[in-house]
Amino acid sequence: MRIMIAAAGSRGDVAxxxxxxxxLRRAGYDVALAAxxxxxxLAREAGLEFRSLPADTRAHGxxxxxxxxxRAAAAFTTELGQGFADAVDKGTDLLLLxxxxxxxxxxxxxxxxxxxxxxxxQPTTPTGDFPPVVTGARSLGRLANRAxxxxxxRMADRVYAQAVAQMRRRLTLPPASPSEVRRRQEQANWPILxxxxxxxxxxxxxxxxxxxxxxxxWPHHDPAGRLPDKLEDFLSAGPRPVLVGFGSxxxxxxxxxxxxxxxxxxxxxxxxxxxxxxxxxTADGEDVLTIGDVPHAxxxxxxxxxxxxxxxxxxxxxxxxxxxxxxxxVTADQPFWAGRLAAxxxxxxxxxxxxxxxxxxxxxxxxxxxxxxxxxxxARTAQHMTTEDGARKTLETVxxxxxx
Numbered sequence: 453m454r455i456m457i458a459a460a461g462s463r464g465d466v467a468x469x470x471x472x473x474x475x476l477r478r479a480g481y482d483v484a485l486a487a488x489x490x491x492x493x494l495a496r497e498a499g500l501e502f503r504s505l506p507a508d509t510r511a512h513g514x515x516x517x518x519x520x521x522x523r524a525a526a527a528f529t530t531e532l533g534q535g536f537a538d539a540v541d542k543g544t545d546l547l548l549l550x551x552x553x554x555x556x557x558x559x560x561x562x563x564x565x566x567x568x569x570x571x572x573x574q575p576t577t578p579t580g581d582f583p584p585v586v587t588g589a590r591s592l593g594r595l596a597n598r599a600x601x602x603x604x605x606r607m608a609d610r611v612y613a614q615a616v617a618q619m620r621r622r623l624t625l626p627p628a629s630p631s632e633v634r635r636r637q638e639q640a641n642w643p644i645l646x647x648x649x650x651x652x653x654x655x656x657x658x659x660x661x662x663x664x665x666x667x668x669x670w671p672h673h674d675p676a677g678r679l680p681d682k683l684e685d686f687l688s689a690g691p692r693p694v695l696v697g698f699g700s701x702x703x704x705x706x707x708x709x710x711x712x713x714x715x716x717x718x719x720x721x722x723x724x725x726x727x728x729x730x731x732x733x734t735a736d737g738e739d740v741l742t743i744g745d746v747p748h749a750x751x752x753x754x755x756x757x758x759x760x761x762x763x764x765x766x767x768x769x770x771x772x773x774x775x776x777x778x779x780x781x782v783t784a785d786q787p788f789w790a791g792r793l794a795a796x797x798x799x800x801x802x803x804x805x806x807x808x809x810x811x812x813x814x815x816x817x818x819x820x821x822x823x824x825x826x827x828x829x830x831a832r833t834a835q836h837m838t839t840e841d842g843a844r845k846t847l848e849t850v851x852x853x854x855x856x
Contacts, residue, residue: 453480453481453482453545453546453854454481454482454483454484454543454544454545454546455473455476455481455482455483455484455544455545455546455547455548455850456483456484456485456486456503456539456540456544456546456547456548457469457472457473457483457484457485457486457548457550457571458486458487458505458536458539458540458547458548458549458550458553458556458557459485459486459487459550459552459553460487460488460505460528460532460550460552460553461550461552462699462700462763463490463491463494463699463700463765464573464699464700464763464764464765464766465550465551465552465573466485466487466491466494467491467494467671467765468573468647468668468669468670468671468765469485469487469548469550469571469669470485470494470495470497470498470500470671470672471498471669471670471671471672471843472548472571472647472669472842472843472846473485473495473498473500473672474498474499474500474672475843475844475846475847476843476846476847476850477498477499477500479847479851481850482501483500483501484500484501484502484503484544485498485500485501485502485503486502486503486504486505486539486540486553487502487503487504487505488504488505488506489504492504494671494672497672497674498672503539504535504539505532505535505536505539506531506532506534506535506536525611526610526611526612526613526614529552529555529556529611529612529614529615530614530615530618532552532553532556532615533556533612533614533615533616533618533619534615534618536553536556536557536560536619537560537619537622537623540560540564540566542564544566545566545567545854546566546567546568546569546850546853546854547560547561547566547567547568547569548568548569548570548571548850549568549569549570549571550571550572550573551570551572551573551574551576554568554570554572555608555609555612555615555616555630555633555634556612556615556616556619558633558634558637559616559619559620559623559625559633560623562623562625562633563623563624563625567853568642569643569644569645569849569850569853570642570643570644570645571644571645571647571669571846572644572645572646572647573646573647573648573764573765574646574648574764574785574788575646575648575653575656575665576604576605576608577601577644577656577659577660577663578597578598578599578600578601578602578604578605579597579598579601579656579658579659580593580594580595580597580598580656580658581594581597581654581656581657581658582597582653582656582788583596583597583600583601584597584600584601584603584604584605585785585788585789586604586607586784586785586788587600587604587788590791598658605631605634606631608630609629609630609631609634610630612630613629613630616628616629616630616633638660641660641661641662642662643662643663643664643849643853644662644663644664645664645665645666645842645845645846645849646663646664646665646666647666647667647668647669647842647846648665648667648668648764648768649665649667649668649768649771649833649836649837649840650665650667650836650840651771651796651833651836651837652767652768652771652789652792652793652796652833653665653792664845666840666842666845666846666849667837667840667841667842667845668768668772668837668840668842669842669843669846670749670769670772670842670843671747671748671749671765673747673749673750677747677750678750679746679750679751680743680746682741683725683741683743683746683751686723686725686741687754690723690739691722691723691756692723692754692755692756693722693723693724693725693741693755693756694717694722694723694724694725694755694756694757694758694759694817694821695724695725695726695727695751695752695755695757695758695759695760696713696717696724696725696726696727696733696759696760697726697727697728697729697733697758697759697760697761697766698729698730698731698733698760698761698780698782699729699730699760699761699763699766700729700730700763701729701730701731701761701763701782701783701786701805704731704732705731706728706731706732706733706734707732709731709733709808710726710733710734710735711810712808712809712810712813713726713733713735713759713810713813714726714735714737714740715810715814716810716811716813716814716817717739717740717814717817718739719810719811719814720814720817720818720821722756722817722821723739723740724739724740724741725740725741725742725743725751725755726740726741726742726743727742727743727744727745727746728742728743728744748765748766748769748770748773749769749772749773752769752770752772752773752775753773753774753775755773755775756775756821757775757776757777757778757817757820757821757826758770758775758776758777758778759777759778759779759780759813759817760777760778760779760780761779761780761781761782761786761805762779762780762781762782762786762787762788762789762790762793762802763786763789764785764789767779767789767790767792767793768837770798770830771793771798771830771833771834771837772834772837773830773834774827774830774831774833774834775827775830776798776799776820776821776826776827776829776830777793777798777799777800777820777830778799778800778803778813778816778817778820779793779794779799779800779802779803780802780803780804780805780808780813781802781804781805782805787802790802796829796833797825797826797828797829798826798829798830798833799820799826800816800819800820800826803816
């Protein structure tokens with residue numbers, strides 16, 4: 453039985469599927485991960501076959517306004533759609549589609565008859581419980597939340613319009629708009645599993661059948677892996693440090709952010725680890741160390757707190773380690789996750805990226821490290837997350853779908 457997982461976006465949009473794919477492979481499935489070329493090493497390290505998808509988020513620049521985000525997303529999905537069908541060969545028995553790839557994958561299932569399952573990292577179905585994740589807005593009440601949720605889906609349909617038109621022509625399918633195909637999927641109760649914790653987002657009671665929240669899919673890492681010696685030495689040399697990193701965000705803003713981070717850490721009297729990321733954070737000193745990519749599962753339990761951009765994966769990794777956070781959301785779904793962390797008491801109120809200063813960051817760090825309520829809330833959530841096994845739940849669903 454051959455399964456293909458299709459995912460696209462930044463590292464946080466792809467890495468969780470390496471752990472899910474590894475779980476499926478251990479159960480006896482042949483698993484391929486289709487993603488952009490940047491993530492080929494992640495797939496192969498997890499023992500998965502890699503299939504290349506066209507497009508690269510970095511090629512379309514970093515969007516900070518909603519208009520720029522829509523324009524960049526449309527360019528990305530159009531490029532992605534041009535080669536998406538090439539990644540699926542006739543031997544694929546089941547497609548697992550991410551939030552980004554599902555609006556393209558539906559047309560492949562229609563053309564080939566290959567069954568599919570949604571594996572989403574964000575909740576996209578409208579609900580009265582909260583506004584759509586892409587708005588980053590506060591709750592407007594149940595009716596308005598649902599209305600803005602439906603509007604957000606229509607905006608997403610516009611992003612995929614050109615890609616879908618081109619793809620359907622290539623697959624010799626009759627014309628159909630993205631919204632029309634999406635409604636068909638909803639009416640058929642197309643199954644979607646959501647890979648986040650119910651501690652952060654409980655399953656809304658007004659969701660249709662077929663939508664489930666199963667718990668996180670964790671990025672694969674070598675169980676025998678170790679942190680770099682220099683990092684180990686730094687961790688052992690004093691009190692637990694704070695990690696500051698912005699993942700794939702803030703490209704080209706590294707000098708300013710590094711200065712802010714170091715000033716804030718020293719003002720708060722804390723040691724720090726700067727994770728370079730796309731921003732290129734860097735600093736030197738006895739009380740600060742710069743690192744590259746390391747597995748969150750190995751590093752985060754050794755920290756006093758994490759300063760991050762509010763990405764879904766980093767948010768979940770900090771909670772899993774029982775470590776509180778200061779969030780500095782930049783764009784897209786990051787304000788949503790930052791708000792959820794604050795709502796459960798595991799993070800301070802978000803500090804918007806545009807208004808970040810050393811003084812604001814220092815105050816938030818002093819608050820989150822010195823007040824034990826934050827670490828206690830994070831620890832409670834970590835305990836809850838131990839009761840969830842997103843990869844195992846997904847495997848059980850796959851076995852029901854495939855009869856194996």
